[in-house]
Amino acid sequence: MNHMNHASGAHERLENLHPLAPRILAHLRDRDDELRRDLAEWVAMPTGHGHAPGLERQREAIVSRLERLGGESRTIPGDPRPDWLLPAAGGGDGVVPSTTVVARPASGPRVLLGGHIDTVHDPDGAFRELAPLEGHHATGPGAADMKGGLLVALAALETLDALDLPVSWSFFLNEDEETGSFHSFAALDSLAREHDVGLVFEPALAGGALAVERMGAGQFRLETFGQAAHVGREFARGRSAVTALARCLVAVADLPDADKGRIVNVGPIEGGKATNIVPDHAVAWGNVRFRDAATATWLGERILSLATSPDAMPRVEVEYLANRPAKPETPAVRRLADEAVAIAASIGAALPLAATGGVCDGNILQNAGLPTIDNLGVRGGNLHRADEFVELDSLVERAALTAILLARLQSGRLDLA
Numbered sequence: 001m002n003h004m005n006h007a008s009g010a011h012e013r014l015e016n017l018h019p020l021a022p023r024i025l026a027h028l029r030d031r032d033d034e035l036r037r038d039l040a041e042w043v044a045m046p047t048g049h050g051h052a053p054g055l056e057r058q059r060e061a062i063v064s065r066l067e068r069l070g071g072e073s074r075t076i077p078g079d080p081r082p083d084w085l086l087p088a089a090g091g092g093d094g095v096v097p098s099t100t101v102v103a104r105p106a107s108g109p110r111v112l113l114g115g116h117i118d119t120v121h122d123p124d125g126a127f128r129e130l131a132p133l134e135g136h137h138a139t140g141p142g143a144a145d146m147k148g149g150l151l152v153a154l155a156a157l158e159t160l161d162a163l164d165l166p167v168s169w170s171f172f173l174n175e176d177e178e179t180g181s182f183h184s185f186a187a188l189d190s191l192a193r194e195h196d197v198g199l200v201f202e203p204a205l206a207g208g209a210l211a212v213e214r215m216g217a218g219q220f221r222l223e224t225f226g227q228a229a230h231v232g233r234e235f236a237r238g239r240s241a242v243t244a245l246a247r248c249l250v251a252v253a254d255l256p257d258a259d260k261g262r263i264v265n266v267g268p269i270e271g272g273k274a275t276n277i278v279p280d281h282a283v284a285w286g287n288v289r290f291r292d293a294a295t296a297t298w299l300g301e302r303i304l305s306l307a308t309s310p311d312a313m314p315r316v317e318v319e320y321l322a323n324r325p326a327k328p329e330t331p332a333v334r335r336l337a338d339e340a341v342a343i344a345a346s347i348g349a350a351l352p353l354a355a356t357g358g359v360c361d362g363n364i365l366q367n368a369g370l371p372t373i374d375n376l377g378v379r380g381g382n383l384h385r386a387d388e389f390v391e392l393d394s395l396v397e398r399a400a401l402t403a404i405l406l407a408r409l410q411s412g413r414l415d416l417a
């Protein structure tokens with residue numbers, strides 16, 4: 001069937017976006033069943049953090065298909081995680097996860113696509129498979145966050161390849177996003193500097209929305225050291241680490257101001273071992289969120305200022321790390337987002353724009369200077385829960401959106417400068 005001859009009004013607009021756009025959409029619609037089968041297969045691979053066999057299978061399933069498109073793969077070793085952080089859920093048996101990159105250079109803008117293959121779901125838990133729900137919905141671990149999104153990105157590249165439209169792409173896969181991307185931060189930062197546009201396939205926000213602005217996030221630890229003493233016999237000799245920590249926490253509690261884009265949360269906390277001993281050690285971990293770099297600096301300075309000199313009694317030690325820089329809307333991001341909105345409209349999909357306090361690897365890429373939109377993945381919801389779901393009809397929709405966006409970038413129809 002020649003889709004050009006059957007073009008509706010919407011299809012004519014699609015053709016105006018790119019001559020191949022109607023064929024891109026038709027090609028993906030023909031592959032809908034196949035994509036749904038792929039997703040079921042991927043969701044059944046358990047990729048909870050640190051689960052090496054499942055991660056390996058998932059990585060291989062994606063890398064082998066990218067290699068079939070002519071991509072060359074390499075592995076970037078991960079960095080160690082700072083040891084003062086709370087241990088990551090799932091552990092990971094001390095293995096430092098690496099980042100995989102598959103690249104196929106061509107002429108035109110260098111596009112970095114990708115996402116994380118780890119999920120938050122327990123590989124040994126009861127939630128293991130993609131199961132149909134009503135309508136186009138299905139539930140499964142990582143179905144939306146973000147195996148569905150990785151499939152969208154892969155299907156877009158496969159479609160452009162099938163239609164002989166060469167795009168210069170690299171595809172990254174990291175394995176520690178759900179635990180903060182501490183191992184893959186440097187890899188993502190350096191990849192970002194070698195590319196012109198970043199596309200990450202985290203799930204859509206509520207209502208199918210595309211995030212154009214994300215808050216940043218950081219971690220901190222407050223640790224206090226006092227003098228232990230028996231409460232009944234020598235209370236006056238004691239110096240309570242718990243009281244010292246409490247004073248710090250009261251100071252920290254004054255910092256948040258949601259209207260100014262500053263969020264500070266404390267927990268968990270620990271301190272003391274028995275009620276009849278003045279505690280000589282206490283510790284609290286916390287999380288900050290901030291709207292921009294200036295706020296990150298402001299928060300960091302105030303939290304770090306709680307540290308005492310090394311010989312103080314009681315003594316306070318502070319660690320602070322802004323591991324996800326803020327991702328403000330920039331003119332280039334806005335142009336990319338507006339473009340995505342126009343493409344979505346022409347294929348009959350709604351794509352509202354939104355801001356979010358949630359963070360992802362798009363924060364890291366854009367901080368390194370790469371204009372990035374980061375939730376081009378599937379529509380879905382209940383992320384990180386045992387009823388996470390995907391809207392299966394968004395596989396084709398988002399893959400078509402991505403492929404047409406890539407085609408327009410490649411043809412120079414989109415100027416980000």
Ligand SMILES: [Zn+2]
Binds near residue numbers: 145146
């Ligand atoms: Zn995610």
